[in-house]
Amino acid sequence: MNCQEVVRWLTDYLDGELDATLLETLEAHLRDCDDCRIVVDTTRKTIELYCRCEPLPLPPGVRERLDAALARRLSQRGA
Amino acid sequence: MPTHLENETELVAEARAGSAEAFTTLVNQYDRNIYRLALNITGNPEDAEDVLQETFLKAYTNLGRFEGHSRFYTWLVRIGVNESLMKLRRRHADRWVSLDAPVETDEQETLPREVEDWGENPEQQYARRELADILAEELRKLDPAFRTVIVLRDMENFSTEETAALLNLSVPAVKSRLLRARLKIRERLNKYFKRG
Ligand SMILES: [Zn+2]
Numbered sequence: 535m536n537c538q539e540v541v542r543w544l545t546d547y548l549d550g551e552l553d554a555t556l557l558e559t560l561e562a563h564l565r566d567c568d569d570c571r572i573v574v575d576t577t578r579k580t581i582e583l584y585c586r587c588e589p590l591p592l593p594p595g596v597r598e599r600l601d602a603a604l605a606r607r608l609s610q611r612g613a
Numbered sequence: 614m615p616t617h618l619e620n621e622t623e624l625v626a627e628a629r630a631g632s633a634e635a636f637t638t639l640v641n642q643y644d645r646n647i648y649r650l651a652l653n654i655t656g657n658p659e660d661a662e663d664v665l666q667e668t669f670l671k672a673y674t675n676l677g678r679f680e681g682h683s684r685f686y687t688w689l690v691r692i693g694v695n696e697s698l699m700k701l702r703r704r705h706a707d708r709w710v711s712l713d714a715p716v717e718t719d720e721q722e723t724l725p726r727e728v729e730d731w732g733e734n735p736e737q738q739y740a741r742r743e744l745a746d747i748l749a750e751e752l753r754k755l756d757p758a759f760r761t762v763i764v765l766r767d768m769e770n771f772s773t774e775e776t777a778a779l780l781n782l783s784v785p786a787v788k789s790r791l792l793r794a795r796l797k798i799r800e801r802l803n804k805y806f807k808r809g
Contacts, residue, residue, distance in 0.1 A: 545792040569728045580799040584767040589645040
């Protein structure tokens with residue numbers, strides 16, 4: 535496997551979806567190629583950063599305006 | 614993906630029967646996630662707020678049609694994604710490229726140009742808020758076709774199959790966008806996290 539092929543299978547590799555044969559050849563390449571190892575490692579970290587990122591609190595006023603919009607709709611339903 | 618409320622099925626049933634309190638509990642559980650999703654897809658705070666309101670108003674109006682085959686949150690996200698894409702389309706009507714248009718894959722372009730190693734614990738280099746801003750800002754610089762797959766797959770943790778269903782794309786199309794999106798983002802994040 536060459537570097538270009540490693541990149542082609544990167545998403546399947548990181549998502550754990552490679553079959554055993556491909557997995558073995560890909561990991562053999564990673565043992566010998568610093569560049570690919572770094573790309574794999576930093577892409578994994580990228581995914582982890584996004585995945586662990588909790589949503590921030592809503593900006594000021596957003597929840598109040600949402601509540602008001604919902605209250606208008608909820609009161610219509612009762613009418 | 615947010616934690617799901619243990620009594621979600623009961624809350625949905627109560628909300629369907631007309632309980633405003635039950636519906637409000639559901640809204641408060643998921644509003645931050647829906648807002649973030651909308652902001653990351655539309656890239657515009659005003660649009661994100663509209664999407665947030667529309668999503669919950671539509672959910673309330675259509676609760677009777679929610680059949681419980683999927684999680685309530687997945688159903689909300691479907692509404693939120695559709696609303697966000699409509700906003701995006703309206704705002705960029707002049708240069709709108711359909712999300713399901715095939716993305717030409719240029720292997721050369723996909724190959725990483727800058728290979729730089731990062732420090733051990735990138736998230737510890739920045740305060741939580743600062744990190745969230747960096748991630749959101751770099752995401753927003755991506756083409757909508759790429760950032761929507763990152764939002765659903767990596768931020769909200771839907772599976773590749775679920776992401777494909779939410780965007781009406783094929784699984785191979787999601788995979789090819791995801792690969793390019795992840796590589797582009799990785800390259801853009803180099804400047805914040807590289808060693809030294
Ligand atoms: Zn290599």
